[in-house]
Amino acid sequence: MGIGSDMYRQQILDHYKNPRNHGRLDSPTFSHTGENPSCGDTITMDVQLADDGETIERVAFSGDGCAISQASASMLTQRLPGTTLSELNEMDTDDITEMLGVDISPMRVKCAVLARQVAQDGAKIHDGEIEIEQTKTEDDD
Amino acid sequence: MGIGSDMYRQQILDHYKNPRNHGRLDSPTFSHTGENPSCGDTITMDVQLADDGETIERVAFSGDGCAISQASASMLTQRLPGTTLSELNEMDTDDITEMLGVDISPMRVKCAVLARQVAQDGAKIHDGEIEIEQTKTEDDD
Amino acid sequence: MEAKESYPVNVGAIRSDFPILERNVGGDTSTPGEHDDDTTPLVYLDNAATSHTPKQVVDSIVEYYHGYNSNVHRGIHHLSQEASIAYEDAHDRVAEFIGASGGREEVAFTKNTTEAMNTVAYAWGLNELSPDDSVVLTEMEHHASLVTWQQIAKKVGAEVRYIRIDEDGRLDMEHAKELIDDSTKMVSVVHISNTLGTINPVSDLADMAHDVGAYIFVDGAQSAPTRPVDVETIDADFFAFSGHKMCGPTGIGALYGKRDILDEMQPYHYGGSMIRRVTFDDATWEDLPWKFEAGTPPIAQGIGFAAAIDYLDDIGMENVQAHEELLAEYAYDRLSEFDDIEIYGPPGDDRGGLVSFNLDGVHAHDLSSILNEQGVAIRAGDHCTQPLHDKLGAAASTRASFYIYNTKDEVDALVEGLDIARELFA
Amino acid sequence: MEAKESYPVNVGAIRSDFPILERNVGGDTSTPGEHDDDTTPLVYLDNAATSHTPKQVVDSIVEYYHGYNSNVHRGIHHLSQEASIAYEDAHDRVAEFIGASGGREEVAFTKNTTEAMNTVAYAWGLNELSPDDSVVLTEMEHHASLVTWQQIAKKVGAEVRYIRIDEDGRLDMEHAKELIDDSTKMVSVVHISNTLGTINPVSDLADMAHDVGAYIFVDGAQSAPTRPVDVETIDADFFAFSGHKMCGPTGIGALYGKRDILDEMQPYHYGGSMIRRVTFDDATWEDLPWKFEAGTPPIAQGIGFAAAIDYLDDIGMENVQAHEELLAEYAYDRLSEFDDIEIYGPPGDDRGGLVSFNLDGVHAHDLSSILNEQGVAIRAGDHCTQPLHDKLGAAASTRASFYIYNTKDEVDALVEGLDIARELFA
């Protein structure tokens, strides 16, 4: 245990303090917003697809909340470009933990996966697979 | 422990099997009925007062129920004549236990005191002190 | 009391898990927990009222309080994480036990079966029933179901109908067909009667209910503890049972509901943990099952409930059922030897593990007192089925009910106790 | 952690009654009860959410299950007598603790404070409130009261009014005077705010309610555990609190009501034990308090609740209060040293034993996680007062709350933990 934190490693704090791709895209292919009611975290993800309609080209996020949720969103905006929507949909909690590079304690997993969930739901709405207004993270994600 | 029962001594069983003063009086000064809902015991007490309007002259009971409730009523019809209404009103649970001559287990006390309670409530209604239709035995008697 | 014979379950080993079975009774009862003056060995035959609690379950509760006691949900600190995981997992464990494939989302913890019934009656019934509707019950419903639906129906002006029982205490299924019609919105039936021991054809009743678009609520208070239950095979819309009747703690029960139905149902109790967003003007609700668990839940009890289910599953519910059937049949046969005994309900080879009866000339309460003086604990009264008792023409009855630790010897002790009552009341 | 200083209570002796305080935290939380990988000493400051449970209380529960477990009421056999006496006496014990001279008839056991509130809202509110009526709450109500009255009021069309809080988090009593008028039928107020620590003038509010013929419901979830309470001095019509916040088990709480009011109130949950006579057509109700306890009650939990009260009374509620005040003031003072901390609620010398605050630039959930890594257990979130948090302009806050086993050293551990958060987030 360094300065006393397992979960708040340098990388996470760096992304929290200096979020990458923060803001809105000018003309996203789709946008979606979600919240984690128990924490009050909110995230909006803007996604722009390549011409193939399948490959993610650019991602931006905006929102508010704890370091875990915001850092996770920031990292995701770097990670997603180049992957396809179906690869996005296959991402699970382990992929997020790996991306974050730290063990997330069970009660904070909701924060960590919010951004991914928002992106996935946004993609599904875009594909016409589901119809929801807002995403919220579920316990048993 | 005789034949295996502390509570069902000969006297109680005798009063149960051969109830004294069982039936109704022709012209009681007052009558009252009560029940012990948890056991299904019911007792009606008919009381006839002497001309002083205070001394109990005759008592009869009718009803249905367990041996404890019926034997207690039977004994009470023998015990009350000659006492006054105010003496009746002073009778408490100990007096009944003494009259029965056995220890009554806590969950059966309601059965044991039903007849006394009916007689007391009948007297109080007669005196205009209370207005109730039926007596039921209470837990914390 | 040693098990000398072979039983479907290992009675000797099981009994050693229940310290209470070693105690004597008969002394002064006014100081609970002090047993010095107790000298009569206990024969406990009141399991339909509540079962005893094995060491394993009590230990799980002690382990909770002394090891990881904390409030659940949303707590970020270590203890709250441990408690939340254990409490939430307990829901999955209960769901698995009754074959609810939806897991925790289909199982809300309640205080007992009664609260589960009231939850549906208030949250669904009060909102959905109207004056033209009917609720179909049976004549053998427990007050938990009978009084609840009766009173909720009164509030909304709906009709209550009772499926008749026949001479053997079985449901008249022809009558059921007549009663369950297009007006019917809810059929609430007891799975195993706690008075008659009748095992009701709940799956057939579910079909009849579903054919007219009604829901079926199966009261599993006596079935879940005593045999394998699969709510999806029954096709029950709701199913409820209590921890305290199946080796679990008091203060905990479960309401199963099909996920779609629970999802659409309004919440019932309001407060913490069941909300998502609250403003001064309005509120929105948490996901299942938390929507139905307002306030700090019975955490230790939920964890103990799961431990009880582990305990029973280790024995095997098929074995529990076989043991119940063996003792029910044995008791039925032994009591049938006597002309002065009236037994209620179906024959010994077709009933749950309990026998209610009356001994001629001895009031049930007197009989219970006399048996108690022999150490035999049975229940006397109306067993929360007063209208059924009225119909049987008995103000009360005496009920012996069995569980995994009971033996034939204990049934014999009951039968011998009857002789003492006969002699006293001769 | 040894208590090196002198406190109003004997912290050292008290701590030895709570085995959980000896444990370490910090390891894997997915296997509750296994602590091998835990290495950080626990500093438990989440007592407003739930308190820990001393050996004496846990022992009383074990003694019940292994010694005299049985269903209560009406059971004639020995075990049922012992359990009934203990369970019923527990009501008297609770009544005595809060100064209810009516004894058990004025105290119904519930699952928790939330159920007590819902019981009155449904059994009284749903029947008695009409569209012209108003219910007066405060802006600092817990969801248990706020959401419950809000939703019941919606059902009946009544109005809900909120007494404003001032800058210090105290009730604006002038505003209260304006709001409580002839339309008011219920005033429901929290005795001590679980977020602000404010101690409300409930006795004055009771007078104001009674002046207009309204009832007052005092939410005692945070007051009954932490100071002497006398419901008759307050002149509360209803009062509710939870066992788990005062050394007692989960799954138990109490609803106090003045006898006359409870007597006239309709029952709420239907089922066994709460009825007197039942027919297929209708039912009549048991005496108080059983009318409000349907089904098999939380027996072990009621008995454990009484044991918790014995435990607290041995310490003395005046001493508990003094200890709470000492730690609240100390924590308030220490946290006030820092400019980057915002504390909510009244000053340190006039509050209950809890302090909610935020550290600039660190989200409450992050702060809680970081403190947790130091072993410090605090709560982060809205503490079931979302509308209040909206008003405070904070999505969440961090709350440290104290009880009889806490020390100043533990407050210091909290304050030191903040430094680590500051460094990380600098």
Ligand SMILES: Cc1ncc(COP(=O)(O)O)c(C=O)c1O
């Ligand atoms: C002020 C207040 N009221 C009500 C409650 C609800 O208590 P419970 O969750 O035990 O029902 C709490 C505790 O969370 C509280 O602090």
Ligand SMILES: Cc1ncc(COP(=O)(O)O)c(C=O)c1O
């Ligand atoms: C058939 C049946 N239903 C419901 C109940 C009520 O269960 P509880 O008292 O645990 O709510 C019982 C037990 O008394 C029962 O036997």
